Structure formats: structure tokens, C-alpha cells
Amino acid sequence: MNFVRGFFLLSSIVVSYPRWAYxxxxxxxxxxxxxxxxxxxxxxxxxxxxxRVQRSALPRRYEDTRxxxxxxxxxxxxxxxxxxxxDCAAGEDSLACKDRIxxxxxxxxxxxxxxxxxxxxxxxxxKIHHLDELEGMHEDPVRETMHIKESVQVHNGRDLxxxxxxxxxxxxDMVKAKEVWSRFQVKGENVRVxxxxxxxxxxxxxxxxxxxxxxxxxxxxxxxxxNGHGTHVTGTISASDNNxxxxxxxxxxxxxxxxxxxEDGQFFSSDMTAALEACKEGGSNIISxxxxxPYANAQEQATLKAFYxxxxxxxxxxxxxxxxxxxxxxxxxxYVIGVAAVDSKGKHAYFSTRNTRVDVAAxxxxxxxxxxxxxxxxxxxxxxxxxxxxxxxxxxxxxxxxSYATVDGTxxxxxxxxxxxxxxxxxxxxxxxxxxxxxxxxxxxNPSTSSSDTSLGHGIVDAVAAIEALSKGGxxxxxxxxxxxxxxGIVDDDGNGSDCEELQVIxxxxxxxxxxxxxxxxxxxxxxxYQENLESFQTYKKxxxxxxxxxxxxxxxxxxCDGINGEGLKIM
Numbered sequence: 001m002n003f004v005r006g007f008f009l010l011s012s013i014v015v016s017y018p019r020w021a022y023x024x025x026x027x028x029x030x031x032x033x034x035x036x037x038x039x040x041x042x043x044x045x046x047x048x049x050x051x052r053v054q055r056s057a058l059p060r061r062y063e064d065t066r067x068x069x070x071x072x073x074x075x076x077x078x079x080x081x082x083x084x085x086x087d088c089a090a091g092e093d094s095l096a097c098k099d100r101i102x103x104x105x106x107x108x109x110x111x112x113x114x115x116x117x118x119x120x121x122x123x124x125x126x127k128i129h130h131l132d133e134l135e136g137m138h139e140d141p142v143r144e145t146m147h148i149k150e151s152v153q154v155h156n157g158r159d160l161x162x163x164x165x166x167x168x169x170x171x172x173d174m175v176k177a178k179e180v181w182s183r184f185q186v187k188g189e190n191v192r193v194x195x196x197x198x199x200x201x202x203x204x205x206x207x208x209x210x211x212x213x214x215x216x217x218x219x220x221x222x223x224x225x226x227n228g229h230g231t232h233v234t235g236t237i238s239a240s241d242n243n244x245x246x247x248x249x250x251x252x253x254x255x256x257x258x259x260x261x262x263e264d265g266q267f268f269s270s271d272m273t274a275a276l277e278a279c280k281e282g283g284s285n286i287i288s289x290x291x292x293x294p295y296a297n298a299q300e301q302a303t304l305k306a307f308y309x310x311x312x313x314x315x316x317x318x319x320x321x322x323x324x325x326x327x328x329x330x331x332x333x334x335y336v337i338g339v340a341a342v343d344s345k346g347k348h349a350y351f352s353t354r355n356t357r358v359d360v361a362a363x364x365x366x367x368x369x370x371x372x373x374x375x376x377x378x379x380x381x382x383x384x385x386x387x388x389x390x391x392x393x394x395x396x397x398x399x400x401x402x403s404y405a406t407v408d409g410t411x412x413x414x415x416x417x418x419x420x421x422x423x424x425x426x427x428x429x430x431x432x433x434x435x436x437x438x439x440x441x442x443x444x445x446n447p448s449t450s451s452s453d454t455s456l457g458h459g460i461v462d463a464v465a466a467i468e469a470l471s472k473g474g475x476x477x478x479x480x481x482x483x484x485x486x487x488x489g490i491v492d493d494d495g496n497g498s499d500c501e502e503l504q505v506i507x508x509x510x511x512x513x514x515x516x517x518x519x520x521x522x523x524x525x526x527x528x529x530y531q532e533n534l535e536s537f538q539t540y541k542k543x544x545x546x547x548x549x550x551x552x553x554x555x556x557x558x559x560x561c562d563g564i565n566g567e568g569l570k571i572m
Contacts, residue, residue, distance in 0.1 A: 087136035105130040114274035119299030123270030141295040146318035147409030171363030186426040188250025193286040194279030197230030199259035206245035212257035219259040228400040235398030236415035249419025256282040269297040288418035289317040290411035292328040308335040318410035320353035332357040341413040348455040358457035364413030366406035439469035505542040518556040
């Protein structure tokens, strides 16, 4: 049976209590692509072309979504310029590597953009018709900000900067930041958080202790923000406790800015990898990344792994706003804390991406669901009351030109967690990334489960409980992400499952097996199995035990959308 890649087969199966069952030749079954010890092909789970599956909200530039070896010359001119990453050889000096790359192309139509120190590689801009002349070449995926642009509402800052009228956004109370200030007497002192973003409005009255990268390697100057996103993120982390405007989670923390985004809000994975190095050089011990995109990148991941294992740096990232089960990066890497978004009631935000790499959740929806009594609206001072309630019951943060704004997105959830980690590091400067990760996740509260799920991970962060857990010396033995328990109704293939029906999926790959991934999920979004990194010309068998009268959906996806040429797929 032939199936066109990208077509999703939606199956309603009368079953329940699915279980894991591993067939011969199975590839990695859980978690996203991107493991350094796996066969990472710089792929990720993303929206396909099926009519019933929503496409990714991320831009789909041609060179950003296809392996470079498969670039379609008919779609893109041979004179077009693309971005790639070129590895230096083991033992090769960086200068020798540079000379080798520069002399590779016959016409010299090549530009070096970054040297990626930890990854020992160069980011290169090159014309497409010279791609075949480069060795050790990788795709350089696009990254973008993780906020919902249509949700931005800018507020005039004059009424918030009149003095003695500081507002506390609901997210600050939800993560219990103020309780930490009073109980543990820390507000982020002696900690530096790196924010790689669109820059910052250095002249904003509510922001202080700002530093930035002054090199010409990134967008300059770091202290301007024509977009507003970077200023908003920075304010959530560190807006000053100064009796005006708003206040951040850790108002005494230092913030180091690396301006990576251009005005259109996009940049490349290699830009991010170089920015990570700049964060380290700038003395940061926490990195906040309200950004991401599809496809893992080995150089990006290697740098984050080194930060965790060798440099004592904690990395935090937004999981994405696709509203479905999907892996975006860097949040889905093992050594990064992935943050989902909740609303003011602690409910999972409709747009927040779900996956098995979600670690914790934090506020990321702008407006508290509050309604003013109609009687108040008849009062002469109704306009002032309305202004007061709007200012009090929204998730405000700083914005460009001295203003304030409300925004939706996991971009807004991420800095809440970055601020909480800053409080933790301020309380215990010697805490390791493993200890912080363990304390943060073990103390989070998930209203839906006592363990973790794909929506909120371990739950909403609690700064007080996290510091209490940290003070007890909690450590998970160095394991970055403790293996979550099986999804409800799923057990190992050891015969311990309850009464169920067996579903068997057999898939035979063609010449491009690594292009294919497939998975089974329940109608509630819980993943029964997920399989990718398949070998070419191989047969794989997946068996799931699922209880009668459940509804499940099976999906198969191909990154290149050219179909499986061969036996294809059988469901039994």
C-alpha cells in the first residue's frame, strides 16, 4: 500500500489502555529528535499537509524546511543566497578551517558569518549553486520569537509612571515571587540573566542594571528595540521595584542583552549558537530564550550541553505557540528547561505547544478573566475605575519607547521561569543546573496529574517551594530530565496491561527512511508511541495495547512530501 508522505491517516480505533510494545528494528520511541547520542538529522515533528492538521505558525521559507541536499533549483534561483553551518575537522585549527572554507568555492561567493567555538564550526552564507562544493555542511534552521504578534496591546505609560502607583502583574503573584522576596530576602542579587532577543529599550524608567554585547557580530546597538519583544521579556524578569510602572520576578537581577533578531523577528540557529557564546562571555549564569523553531541543530545542542555540564549555566526556553503536539527547539533539547503557558486561572493556554519535553509552565496569557460589576460603570469615576482594573488585572510588562504592553505567548511564560531561577541562584549561588532542574520540577504543581503530562509538564512553577526544595539539597543524580512515567493507560510490553485490543502498525521505508516519522495519540493528545530516525529499506513493527471504546489517531509524516515508494504502511 503506497502512502504519499505528508498525508495523515486519521484512525478512530475502538480501544483503551494502550501500552508500549517494541518490535524488531524499532528506532527511538519517545521524545523528540535532537539527542547527541542518536542519529540526529536536524529534523523535528512539525505540521504537515493534511487537511485536518493545522500547519505550523512558523514561517516556511524554502531553505528553512528542506535538507540542503534536496534544495529545489526550480523553486529557488541558483544565485540565491542561503545560510549553512560547516564543521571543522577534528584536530583542525580554526584558522586553517577558515582558510579551507574560504577557498572551497570556485568563484569565492561565500561569506563567513560566525565562528561557533564550542561546536568548532563556521556559519556561512553561500549561493545555492555552490552548495555541493562544501563538505561537512548542515542546515541552519530559522528561529523566531515565541509571542503571538496579533495579541500585542501597547498601553500609554504615563499613568503607570506617575509615582507611588506600581502594579504587580498577576504572573508575579502566581509564581509566588513576592513571597520569596520577603521570606528569603532575595530579589535576584548577584545573578546575571542573558536575554537573546530583539534588544531592549535602555531608557525605559522601569528597567535598570542592563548590560549588552557591544561586538559587531550581532544586530547593533543592543540597547535599542524597534520590535518591543525583548523589552517585554526583560521587564517580566527584572522590572524594577521602584514604586512606578510594574515589577518583575527578580527586580535586582542583572540582565545581559544580545540582540539577535532583525526587525522582522527572525534569525538563524547559528546566530543563536554564537549568541550563547556571547552570553557566556558576558558573565551570564542563566540564559532566557523566548524563541525557537522547527528542526534540531547539532551545533546548537552541543553548546547547550556544554553549558549545562561544564559551565554551570541554566538554559530556559519557550516551547512554542503551535497549539498542538510538536517539538520546537531549543526548548526540546535535553539540557534546556522547556516552558509552557497557562492563563490567570492556571489552565493550559490554547496556543501552548504540547510534547514530552515540556518541563514546567508559567503565566503567558495577557488578561485575567475578570468582569467589572455593571453598577460600577454608572459611577462618575467609571473611566478611572476601568483604567485601574485593566491595569491591575492584566499581565503587563515593559515595552519600547517607555510604554507597557500585554502580549500572549510562551515567550511571556519563559521569562517568568527565568526570573524564578534567578531567585533560586540568588538564594544558593552554588546550586548546579541539575539541582535547580530537580528542585524546580519537583516543586511545580500540575492540577491535572501528580506526575507530569504533555501540556504543563510537571506543572506551574512555585518559587517558594522551589527554593525550599533547593535548600534540602535535592538532586536527581545529574539526570537532566527525569524519565516521566508512562502516559495513563500505557505500560511496558511485559504482559501487565489490563484487558485491551492489540493494534499493530507495520511500516516499510524506502530509500529516504530518515524523512519519515509516525505516531499514535489518543483524542486527548496523549502520545501512545512516536517513532522517527528510521533507517532506509527497513521494516518496522509497532504494537500498542489499547482499551475498547477509546478513540485514537494515527499519523504518518514525511519531511520531503514525496511519498513512500514501496510497501508503505499496513495497520492490523
